[in-house]
Amino acid sequence: MPQAKLAQLSQALEQRAAQQLLRVPVTLERYDGRLLVVAGKSYLNFSANDYLGLATEPQVLQAFAEGAARFGAGSSGSPLVTGQHAVHQQLSDSLADWLGVERVLLFSSGFAANQAMLLSLSNKTDTLLLDKLSHASLIDAALHSEAGLKRFAHNDIAALQNLLGRVSQPMVVTEGVFSMDGDSPDLPAMLALCQRYDAPLLLDDAHGLGVLGPQGRGTAAAQGLSQSALFCTMANFGKALGSGGAFIGGSKTVLDYIEQFGRHYIYSTALPPPLCAAVLKSIELCRADNWRRDKLYSNIVLFRTLAADLALLNSQSAIQGVVLGSSERALAVSNQLKQQGIWLSAIRPPTVPQGSARLRITLSAAHTADDITLLVQQLRQVL
Numbered sequence: 035m036p037q038a039k040l041a042q043l044s045q046a047l048e049q050r051a052a053q054q055l056l057r058v059p060v061t062l063e064r065y066d067g068r069l070l071v072v073a074g075k076s077y078l079n080f081s082a083n084d085y086l087g088l089a090t091e092p093q094v095l096q097a098f099a100e101g102a103a104r105f106g107a108g109s110s111g112s113p114l115v116t117g118q119h120a121v122h123q124q125l126s127d128s129l130a131d132w133l134g135v136e137r138v139l140l141f142s143s144g145f146a147a148n149q150a151m152l153l154s155l156s157n158k159t160d161t162l163l164l165d166k167l168s169h170a171s172l173i174d175a176a177l178h179s180e181a182g183l184k185r186f187a188h189n190d191i192a193a194l195q196n197l198l199g200r201v202s203q204p205m206v207v208t209e210g211v212f213s214m215d216g217d218s219p220d221l222p223a224m225l226a227l228c229q230r231y232d233a234p235l236l237l238d239d240a241h242g243l244g245v246l247g248p249q250g251r252g253t254a255a256a257q258g259l260s261q262s263a264l265f266c267t268m269a270n271f272g273k274a275l276g277s278g279g280a281f282i283g284g285s286k287t288v289l290d291y292i293e294q295f296g297r298h299y300i301y302s303t304a305l306p307p308p309l310c311a312a313v314l315k316s317i318e319l320c321r322a323d324n325w326r327r328d329k330l331y332s333n334i335v336l337f338r339t340l341a342a343d344l345a346l347l348n349s350q351s352a353i354q355g356v357v358l359g360s361s362e363r364a365l366a367v368s369n370q371l372k373q374q375g376i377w378l379s380a381i382r383p384p385t386v387p388q389g390s391a392r393l394r395i396t397l398s399a400a401h402t403a404d405d406i407t408l409l410v411q412q413l414r415q416v417l
């Protein structure tokens with residue numbers, strides 16, 4: 035065993051633990067959206083991204099099972115070799131039709147899709163302009179790309195304009211709903227600015243798709259924009275659509291290019307076909323039924339009304355944050371809530387900036403009004 039390397043790794047782990055930053059995976063014994071069971075104890079779940087409750091929706095589960103029986107458990111190859119089955123094509127077509135884009139490519143995860151999007155579309159003459167609070171997958175992709183990288187203050191159009199005027203060949207990257215703060219940029223203003231500087235606008239809508247806009251078409255639609263006005267959009271299936279995997283959608287030229295040059299697309303096994311069948315069913319339900327979104331929105335309004343006296347972040351989305359500052363405090367509060375039967379993970383650096391450890395509360399259509407009332411009562415007690 036190479037002792038020096040192992041000692042280095044152990045030291046880094048000990049340091050993380052000493053800083054209260056060690057992450058410990060939790061094994062769920064049961065999950066039904068609203069409740070989860072860990073080590074034999076049931077908790078009200080306010081930590082999942084299953085905003086519409088589709089991860090356990092019986093019609094989605096049935097589509098998954100039928101997909102497996104029809105197409106097999108795995109895709110058997112990368113999409114450009116033998117991995118593309120009829121159900122992948124159906125899913126791509128359904129996404130393109132739902133969002134009003136010319137073409138869609140599927141990816142094994144949102145992380146991989148963001149890598150492919152930024153690494154393939156930018157080159158060394160470009161400058162990527164990313165929001166300060168961008169997701170790790172976007173930051174890593176930008177750092178690994180040949181392009182230059184600049185960050186602008188969170189959702190700050192004036193700061194973006196200042197950068198746009200100073201860099202060469204800018205490409206602007208933002209998120210529909212920010213994963214830790216739950217807020218959104220002013221996309222029409224951002225798009226107008228991008229058009230003025232001839233800069234492509236790339237959107238990660240992981241937390242907007244399914245939840246926002248008519249038929250759940252996402253943040254751009256919710257803000258009155260046509261999806262085709264954006265250079266391309268990435269969103270994943272592991273949040274509101276309840277399963278896993280991701281896609282990039284946009285014009286034929288952009289997607290044809292990613293198909294040829296996106297290494298995370300070319301050199302990776304295509305999504306399992308049953309998963310595609312399940313996502314197809316989730317999209318059908320998302321488009322046809324408003325009641326899940328209506329229920330989610332009445333839960334968000336109820337939560338924000340009942341918790342108006344708590345120091346909530348300014349978010350109208352399913353992601354609600356209470357910043358507590360230190361990691362120790364966030365962990366202690368999260369543990370106290372667990373003792374009261376509420377599962378609410380503490381989010382600590384480096385996921386959020388230093389000094390802004392927090393509770394990240396995610397609301398779902400699966401919650402009842404009583405669940406929300408109980409959550410706020412318990413929050414008030416522990417805070």
Ligand SMILES: Cc1ncc(COP(=O)(O)O)c(C=O)c1O
Nearest residue numbers: 143144145169171213240270272
């Ligand atoms: C904004 C955002 N982008 C990308 C990802 C990565 O997606 P996935 O979990 O499918 O890899 C996530 C989720 O973790 C996210 O919140």
